[in-house]
Amino acid sequence: xxxxxxxxxxxxxxxxxxxxxxxxxxxxxxxxxxxxxxxxxxxxxxxxxxxxxxxxxxxxxxxxxxxxxxxxxxxxxxxxxxxxxxxxxxxxxxxxxxxxxxxxxxxxxxxxxxxxxxxxxxxxxxxxxxxxxxxxxxxxxxxx
Amino acid sequence: xxxxxxxxxxxxxxxxxxxxxxxxxxxxxxxxxxxxxxxxxxxxxxxxxxxxxxxxxxxxxxxxxxxxxxxxxxxxxxxxxxxxxxxxxxxxxxxxxxxxxxxxxxxxxxxxxxxxxxxxxxxxxxxxxxxxxxxxxxxxxxxxxxxxxxxxxxxxxxxxxxxxxxxxxxxxxxxxxxxxxxxxxxxxxxxxxxxxxxxxxxxxxxxxxxxxxxxxxxxxxxxxxxxxxxxxxxxxxxxxxxxxxxxxxxxxxxxxx
Numbered sequence: 001x002x003x004x005x006x007x008x009x010x011x012x013x014x015x016x017x018x019x020x021x022x023x024x025x026x027x028x029x030x031x032x033x034x035x036x037x038x039x040x041x042x043x044x045x046x047x048x049x050x051x052x053x054x055x056x057x058x059x060x061x062x063x064x065x066x067x068x069x070x071x072x073x074x075x076x077x078x079x080x081x082x083x084x085x086x087x088x089x090x091x092x093x094x095x096x097x098x099x100x101x102x103x104x105x106x107x108x109x110x111x112x113x114x115x116x117x118x119x120x121x122x123x124x125x126x127x128x129x130x131x132x133x134x135x136x137x138x139x140x141x142x143x144x
Numbered sequence: 145x146x147x148x149x150x151x152x153x154x155x156x157x158x159x160x161x162x163x164x165x166x167x168x169x170x171x172x173x174x175x176x177x178x179x180x181x182x183x184x185x186x187x188x189x190x191x192x193x194x195x196x197x198x199x200x201x202x203x204x205x206x207x208x209x210x211x212x213x214x215x216x217x218x219x220x221x222x223x224x225x226x227x228x229x230x231x232x233x234x235x236x237x238x239x240x241x242x243x244x245x246x247x248x249x250x251x252x253x254x255x256x257x258x259x260x261x262x263x264x265x266x267x268x269x270x271x272x273x274x275x276x277x278x279x280x281x282x283x284x285x286x287x288x289x290x291x292x293x294x295x296x297x298x299x300x301x302x303x304x305x306x307x308x309x310x311x312x313x314x315x316x317x318x319x320x321x322x323x324x325x326x327x328x329x330x331x332x333x334x335x336x337x338x339x340x341x342x343x344x345x346x347x348x349x350x351x352x353x354x355x356x357x358x359x360x361x362x363x364x365x366x367x368x369x370x371x372x373x374x375x376x377x378x379x380x381x382x383x384x385x386x387x388x389x390x391x392x393x394x395x396x397x398x399x400x401x
Contacts, residue, residue: 106292107292109290110289111288111289112285114284114285115285129152129156
């Protein structure tokens with residue numbers, strides 16, 4: 001490979017990383033604002049703030065990697081992985097749709113199993129969509 | 145395939161919007177419901193008649209929220225030393241948005257039941273543990289439940305029930321009984337005293353009709369005629385009953401003959 005051919009490839013990669021970084025920063029600002037909004041409510045429940053932070057960082061990671069892997073099969077694999085992660089993480093951290101908060105002699109419970117079922121359905125659909133996109137991608141670009 | 149992917153994309157977007165909007169609107173709906181006087185307790189009445197304690201607590205839910213409320217369950221459990229004394233549950237049918245539902249709590253416990261569960265409640269003021277819980281489902285999708293534990297002060301109807309000045313003179317046993325009515329109702333009914341010997345055989349009894357106003361002290365004397373002086377022993381048991389329910393059992397001994 002000549003120096004003339006490597007330069008545009010590097011430039012392309014650099015542009016893609018810059019684009020991905022910009023998108024991740026924008027998404028990061030959104031999550032930060034959301035964090036600031038909910039942190040006052042959840043100040044007494046640090047475990048929920050930690051769960052929120054893990055979710056935010058994981059989604060930012062997926063935004064960055066999906067954007068960087070644009071135009072490759074990895075993008076679709078990452079989309080499927082993100083949907084799978086969301087199913088497992090949301091189900092696990094929400095105690096399968098039943099959250100309980102106990103403050104001294106007061107107990108508060110929220111049960112949102114139908115909503116969780118809907119979220120799982122959405123992510124299953126996202127996985128199916130990612131799979132179809134991957135099939136379509138491989139059928140269109142045999143080089144990958 | 146491209147059409148399918150596009151359709152799936154739209155479905156996912158619509159479902160995400162619905163999923164994220166629902167909790168927000170449910171929260172707003174609950175905030176409207178929790179506004180002043182949309183859920184309330186009306187005047188509570190407590191009565192004590194024919195040996196039964198009754199509590200009637202009417203309440204209402206005025207659903208001013210956007211969504212229907214369903215599966216409304218309210219439970220109140222009263223216990224002492226981890227032993228349940230009384231419990232009451234109310235299940236309300238659906239309260240549609242914009243409607244008002246009225247219901248009430250009814251507690252009823254007889255003296256016999258109280259004696260069986262905790263006889264000290266009749267003769268001693270004490271603290272009771274109350275566990276109150278409320279659960280409801282909003283928009284048939286998200287359920288909320290709260291429960292709170294607190295203590296309440298129980299005022300005994302026969303507080304400090306005491307038998308004293310016990311004397312015996314071959315034909316009669318005399319003694320005094322006193323107690324304080326700490327409840328907010330008048331106590332009316334027959335107060336019966338039974339005297340047993342050491343072999344647990346009934347040797348005499350007496351009954352007085354009493355009317356004690358709320359927060360008043362009561363004191364009376366009993367003179368029990370011994371039908372057969374040969375059955376008399378130097379110790380035994382005195383049992384006091386009110387409206388048929390035994391409220392005290394105390395041993396007696398060392399009579400002044």
